[in-house]
Amino acid sequence: QSLKIGLIPADGIGKEVIPAAKKVLEAIGSDIPKPEFVPLLAGWEVFMHSGTALPEETVQALKECDGALFGAVSSPSRRVTGYSSPIVALRKELDLYANVRPVVSVAANPGDKPDVDLVVVRENTECLYVKQEQMITTDNGREARATRLITERASRRIGKMAFEIALGRPRKQVTIIHKSNVLSVTDGLFRETIRAIPNLPEVNGRYDSVKIEEQIVDSAVYRLFREPQIYDVMVAPNLYGDILSDAAAALVGSLGLVPSVNAGDKFVMGEPVHGSAPDIEGKGIANPLAAIRSSALMLRFLGYPAGADRIDLAVDQVIREGEVLTPDLGGKSSTQDVLDAVLKKL
Amino acid sequence: QSLKIGLIPADGIGKEVIPAAKKVLEAIGSDIPKPEFVPLLAGWEVFMHSGTALPEETVQALKECDGALFGAVSSPSRRVTGYSSPIVALRKELDLYANVRPVVSVAANPGDKPDVDLVVVRENTECLYVKQEQMITTDNGREARATRLITERASRRIGKMAFEIALGRPRKQVTIIHKSNVLSVTDGLFRETIRAIPNLPEVNGRYDSVKIEEQIVDSAVYRLFREPQIYDVMVAPNLYGDILSDAAAALVGSLGLVPSVNAGDKFVMGEPVHGSAPDIEGKGIANPLAAIRSSALMLRFLGYPAGADRIDLAVDQVIREGEVLTPDLGGKSSTQDVLDAVLKKL
Numbered sequence: 001q002s003l004k005i006g007l008i009p010a011d012g013i014g015k016e017v018i019p020a021a022k023k024v025l026e027a028i029g030s031d032i033p034k035p036e037f038v039p040l041l042a043g044w045e046v047f048m049h050s051g052t053a054l055p056e057e058t059v060q061a062l063k064e065c066d067g068a069l070f071g072a073v074s075s076p077s078r079r080v081t082g083y084s085s086p087i088v089a090l091r092k093e094l095d096l097y098a099n100v101r102p103v104v105s106v107a108a109n110p111g112d113k114p115d116v117d118l119v120v121v122r123e124n125t126e127c128l129y130v131k132q133e134q135m136i137t138t139d140n141g142r143e144a145r146a147t148r149l150i151t152e153r154a155s156r157r158i159g160k161m162a163f164e165i166a167l168g169r170p171r172k173q174v175t176i177i178h179k180s181n182v183l184s185v186t187d188g189l190f191r192e193t194i195r196a197i198p199n200l201p202e203v204n205g206r207y208d209s210v211k212i213e214e215q216i217v218d219s220a221v222y223r224l225f226r227e228p229q230i231y232d233v234m235v236a237p238n239l240y241g242d243i244l245s246d247a248a249a250a251l252v253g254s255l256g257l258v259p260s261v262n263a264g265d266k267f268v269m270g271e272p273v274h275g276s277a278p279d280i281e282g283k284g285i286a287n288p289l290a291a292i293r294s295s296a297l298m299l300r301f302l303g304y305p306a307g308a309d310r311i312d313l314a315v316d317q318v319i320r321e322g323e324v325l326t327p328d329l330g331g332k333s334s335t336q337d338v339l340d341a342v343l344k345k346l
Numbered sequence: 347q348s349l350k351i352g353l354i355p356a357d358g359i360g361k362e363v364i365p366a367a368k369k370v371l372e373a374i375g376s377d378i379p380k381p382e383f384v385p386l387l388a389g390w391e392v393f394m395h396s397g398t399a400l401p402e403e404t405v406q407a408l409k410e411c412d413g414a415l416f417g418a419v420s421s422p423s424r425r426v427t428g429y430s431s432p433i434v435a436l437r438k439e440l441d442l443y444a445n446v447r448p449v450v451s452v453a454a455n456p457g458d459k460p461d462v463d464l465v466v467v468r469e470n471t472e473c474l475y476v477k478q479e480q481m482i483t484t485d486n487g488r489e490a491r492a493t494r495l496i497t498e499r500a501s502r503r504i505g506k507m508a509f510e511i512a513l514g515r516p517r518k519q520v521t522i523i524h525k526s527n528v529l530s531v532t533d534g535l536f537r538e539t540i541r542a543i544p545n546l547p548e549v550n551g552r553y554d555s556v557k558i559e560e561q562i563v564d565s566a567v568y569r570l571f572r573e574p575q576i577y578d579v580m581v582a583p584n585l586y587g588d589i590l591s592d593a594a595a596a597l598v599g600s601l602g603l604v605p606s607v608n609a610g611d612k613f614v615m616g617e618p619v620h621g622s623a624p625d626i627e628g629k630g631i632a633n634p635l636a637a638i639r640s641s642a643l644m645l646r647f648l649g650y651p652a653g654a655d656r657i658d659l660a661v662d663q664v665i666r667e668g669e670v671l672t673p674d675l676g677g678k679s680s681t682q683d684v685l686d687a688v689l690k691k692l
């Protein structure tokens with residue numbers, strides 16, 4: 001038995017942190033089947049060479065893999081004909097409908113909030129990310145329209161994912177994030193569909209212990225900052241989830257710490273929440289911990305909790321000791337130093 | 347000469363803070379023409395009595411006023427046929443295209459960020475707030491769609507407002523907030539239109555001293571939490587502006603401090619950024635400072651800077667002394683106590 005993992009470093013510091021995560025997966029040994037890695041291309045760089053940001057070979061190869069790790073993509077600074085984000089396309093092509101982003105305090109920085117322990121469960125395939133946009137020209141100038149799609153089917157499956165995750169946590173609380181005071185039809189559907197899940201016949205009482213809360217997105221962000229401890233699992237449509245997970249990351253020291261997976265029913269792709277960080281690209285100081293944690297989260301979704309726990313423990317120890325940290329956490333160490341420190345703790 | 351001001355307390359604590367703001371306007375005396383107040387209805391309560399959340403008389407009466415103050419609206423906890431937010435409707439009916447929200451550190455709470463001094467300039471008439479939503483039923487369940495509208499015309503006028511506001515500030519910096527890496531057409535139009543403003547012939551070099559920056563909305567929220575001092579004027583489409591201004595409010599102690607105006611070319615309506623706060627309604631402990639500051643901001647837009655300055659100075663003194671504060675700021679005082687303290691400083 002082997003574990004076939006696609007590796008898509010993509011752009012910028014993606015090419016620095018994904019190799020680090022690979023080294024960690026190679027090092028954990030018997031807790032997982034021997035990993036086999038498949039290097040794959042996507043992103044702005046391959047677009048500039050080949051005219052496509054997501055080569056068809058990458059998509060096909062991923063379909064043969066058990067899981068994958070994705071780095072980060074650079075966006076062109078102005079609109080470029082034919083370019084569109086490969087991560088958004090991958091999520092859709094592989095039907096990775098859930099973007100799961102756990103955010104936990106580590107108290108690495110003095111200014112950090114001490115009591116954050118939440119998971120953002122972000123719908124990953126629809127909302128404004130369907131990218132249906134049109135431009136028309138009128139006597140008054142140009143007008144652009146985009147479609148925001150919310151379906152019952154996608155809301156139900158992301159809701160179920162949120163309930164499942166809540167079941168495995170001590171507080172068992174799901175907060176539905178929406179803006180149904182303005183978007184009564186689309187966000188109304190999202191919220192009603194999720195509220196109705198516990199009563200579905202097939203659910204059969206499974207979620208009876210889960211407490212359901214809800215928050216309007218603007219006040220959710222306000223309260224996230226002022227009283228983050230009120231949140232356990234937050235479930236949100238795509239764009240709100242995008243914003244909320246960055247907001248939550250700001251509470252715990254650095255985007256360089258926050259992992260995610262893009263999960264479907266048959267495939268899971270780990271992805272650090274941070275971007276390609278052109279400002280520090282090539283300097284060897286990118287924080288590899290978000291990518292390493294993303295590989296652990298991927299293992300968890302693939303059914304290897306022991307391997308995942310070993311990685312997470314090692315990462316937590318390195319952060320807590322606070323001696324080997326990259327500059328985003330106030331340290332002076334390099335990507336390689338942090339990787340070595342994690343490998344030593346494994 | 348008199349100053350005719352519509353007063354729309356609407357729901358919840360709106361009915362406690364708008365009367366406080368009225369008292370302050372009555373007290374400032376010769377810096378403004380004698381104010382004449384027109385009490386008007388809107389919101390959830392009047393909807394329950396009359397079936398409309400925004401009576402036509404309110405709209406007509408406002409058209410005879412110089413300005414207005416709006417409190418806050420309660421939203422029903424589930425979708426109610428025929429109900430829709432009167433504040434969203436008012437912004438559109440009176441073409442109040444700019445929502446201007448200054449957020450400034452006052453260091454009222456120990457956990458507050460010390461160096462926030464920014465203005466969110468939010469487009470106020472389009473984006474997902476056009477409320478064009480449809481629901482269809484398919485074999486796979488219900489599907490809801492909403493339209494997000496971004497026009498060149500609205501982007502240009504909100505951009506000009508942002509540049510004008512920046513011109514009056516020491517740093518003269520405008521940061522355009524968008525998500526054009528996903529919404530290349532709609533947010534692409536927003537961003538390009540604003541970037542092009544300084545080169546318009548009619549602008550005639552007026553904005554040459556303004557520095558233009560830009561940020562993707564998710565990372566803008568992240569950086570707003572971690573390094574708020576990088577922002578001066580932020581200009582954003584409607585929904586991002588809604589979220590950003592709540593996020594910024596979280597940095598400075600309380601939503602109960604943050605004022606706004608909804609401004610058009612011919613009319614301006616002050617509105618505290620906070621909501622109707624059903625949890626503290628009727629307890630007499632709502633913070634009136636956001637409403638009072640909103641009345642000052644309204645006066646500024648109406649061309650009475652001296653009156654506005656007097657109010658702002660009085661409010662700043664009360665906050666800085668820290669002796670008469672409502673519970674949201676860690677104090678024990680009532681709405682009336684805080685109002686009295688402000689009146690004494692005027």
Ligand SMILES: CC(C)[C@H](C(=O)O)[C@@H](O)C(=O)O
Binds near residue numbers: 088242528
């Ligand atoms: C790069 C961008 C398209 C992406 C998104 O908006 O989903 C990113 O912000 C993320 O959160 O993964």
Ligand SMILES: CC(C)[C@H](C(=O)O)[C@@H](O)C(=O)O
Binds near residue numbers: 181182218419431619
């Ligand atoms: C009450 C609601 C419709 C409103 C909005 O979304 O604009 C509020 O959040 C605001 O910011 O004024």
